[in-house]
Structure formats: C-alpha cells, structure tokens
Amino acid sequence: MLYISDNLKWLRNKLNLTQLEAAHGMKFGVDQYKKYEYGKNVPPAESLLVISRFYHISIDLLLTVDLSKVSIDNLLKLEDNRIVLPIVVNKEGENLIEIVTHKAKAGYTAGGYADFTFISELDHIHLPWLNKNEKYRTFPIDGDSMPPHNSKSYIIGKYIEKIGDVIDGKTYVVITTNREMVYKRLNKNGTNSFAFNSDNTFYNSFDVKFSEIAEIWEYVGSVERENFKPQTYDVNTLEEIIRRLQMDMTAIKQKLS
Incomplete structure (x- = not known):
C-alpha cells in the first residue's frame, strides 16, 4: 500500500498550507497537485523528488509509511536514504x-x-x-x-x-x-x-x-540461552584437524613451487 496521498495532505496541514500554497511551493500546477493529494494520480519519480526536497522527507517515507501515525523525530535517517x-x-x-x-x-x-x-x-x-x-x-x-x-x-x-x-x-x-x-x-x-x-x-x-x-x-x-561448555575433541575431530593441516601444507607447497 502507498501512503503518498494521505501523507501529502498530512504534511500540508502540519505546515498550515493551502493546496494552492503547497502547489506553488513545489512549482506544480494546482490541478496536478490536487490529483496527487486525492489519490487520482501517483506522482512520477521527478515529482517525488520535488516533494521529498520540499518537505525534507525521504521518498521511502513518503511512499511506505503513514506519517500521521509515526513521530518523524523518532526516525533515524541513514546515509543515501537507503533505509x-x-x-x-x-x-x-x-x-x-x-x-x-x-x-x-x-x-x-x-x-x-x-x-x-x-x-x-x-x-x-x-x-x-x-x-x-x-x-x-x-x-x-x-x-x-x-x-x-x-x-x-x-x-x-x-x-x-x-x-x-x-x-x-x-x-x-x-x-x-x-x-x-x-x-x-x-x-x-x-x-x-x-x-x-x-x-x-x-x-x-x-x-x-x-x-x-x-x-x-x-x-x-x-x-x-545456555551455559557455555568446554570444547572437547574426539578421535574424529582430531583426524579432521590433521586432514585440514595437511591440505593447508599442500597448498603452501604448491604456491612456493
């Protein structure tokens, strides 16, 4: 689900802007902006960038999070807005x-x-x-x-x-x-x-x-969730250690030659 239309209305109201003021601030036509806010059109990538910069909110948040239910101050924005x-x-x-x-x-x-x-x-x-x-x-x-x-x-x-x-x-x-x-x-x-x-x-x-x-x-x-146990080795374990050491020595000899 995309929350962009609801978020546009919530962000505009938070700043006490009219639809006309918001549209002019983002250099959108009023009819174009209204279609975004009413959910008739989803803003294309270029418009999302403009909205993101206008409100200083990442595109990820604008699209995927209901901002009316989240404290924006309690979000940690990471580098490049990836997450x-x-x-x-x-x-x-x-x-x-x-x-x-x-x-x-x-x-x-x-x-x-x-x-x-x-x-x-x-x-x-x-x-x-x-x-x-x-x-x-x-x-x-x-x-x-x-x-x-x-x-x-x-x-x-x-x-x-x-x-x-x-x-x-x-x-x-x-x-x-x-x-x-x-x-x-x-x-x-x-x-x-x-x-x-x-x-x-x-x-x-x-x-x-x-x-x-x-x-x-x-x-x-x-x-x-459990006590640490001392590490023990049985015969099979020791044989595996020796086998790996032999493989490592063989690899070293091959590199040297």
Whole structure:
C-alpha cells in the first residue's frame, strides 16, 4: 500500500498550507497537485523528488509509511536514504532494542531491514548501560563457527554507518544483499572487500565485497540461552584437524613451487 496521498495532505496541514500554497511551493500546477493529494494520480519519480526536497522527507517515507501515525523525530535517517531505522523508546524516552528472532530472520534479510512496518513490529528490550545516542539491534546466531556463541545465542549489535568505521579483528553481524546474515570477525582485504573469518578453525574464511553489504552491526554484547561448555575433541575431530593441516601444507607447497 502507498501512503503518498494521505501523507501529502498530512504534511500540508502540519505546515498550515493551502493546496494552492503547497502547489506553488513545489512549482506544480494546482490541478496536478490536487490529483496527487486525492489519490487520482501517483506522482512520477521527478515529482517525488520535488516533494521529498520540499518537505525534507525521504521518498521511502513518503511512499511506505503513514506519517500521521509515526513521530518523524523518532526516525533515524541513514546515509543515501537507503533505509530508515525506527527508534523505539519507552515512556522514559530510553532507546529500545529490536530483537530479530530466528523466525524473523528470513524476512529481515529479504528486505525487512528496509521496511518500517516490519521493524516496528519486532519485539524489543531495554539495556540501560548502552549509549542512548547509538542504534542497537539483536540478531540470532546460526551454527558453531564463532564459539562460545552457538545457535541459542543472540548478538547485540551497534549500527555502523560507514564501512570505514569497521576495525580489523573485531566481530560484526553483517547483512548482505544476497539475503544472508552472518556473524564473523572482519578484516579489510584490499580496498573493496572484507575477509570474513570464523573463530572455529574448521570453517574457511571468505571474502565479501563492500558493494554486497547492506548493513553492519558491531558486537557489543550477547544474550545466551545456555551455559557455555568446554570444547572437547574426539578421535574424529582430531583426524579432521590433521586432514585440514595437511591440505593447508599442500597448498603452501604448491604456491612456493
């Protein structure tokens, strides 16, 4: 559903403008503007840009969010207006943290991270020791590639706005444009990609280009649903370690030769 017609009326009334004043301010014909506000026509891309700049509201918001039901001041506009993150607060004005569950993970990676309604309907928690001026979110873990965390762990991440703010060797939850959510230790690999490394050496590292990254969240804590267990190795595990070491040595010899 598109909310553009309702939003045009709401924004105009908020500024106490008549339809004529709004139309003139955006350099639209009055009849043209009225058709947009009455929902008879959907503004084309060029007109949406004009409306967006006139009201200082992203096109994403104009089209997909009922602004009459949302506090615009409680929205965090991110770089290039690719996504808008709602900042949920409690009665004391304290920042709340959305929880992306295992059930919600598929929807989140499929584009839910850019869907205001999807984000606003997630459960949330409050952790008073976190910086109220930062944006946090909680994500589920899959597998055992990053011990001691496992599939019953949730990582609390701080939103990173710029790729340049990523610090080599730290751990991050990354959402890719390929609909993946991964928790890895990152290292810059050249000028346009990261090496994604697992703390569990059974898993090989892999590279992801900057252009394939939709979101990055820096680890600030975790929520564990079971006690950590000491890692043990059986005979099969040790054989696998030796096999991988042999493969690595073979690869090194081939490069040297």
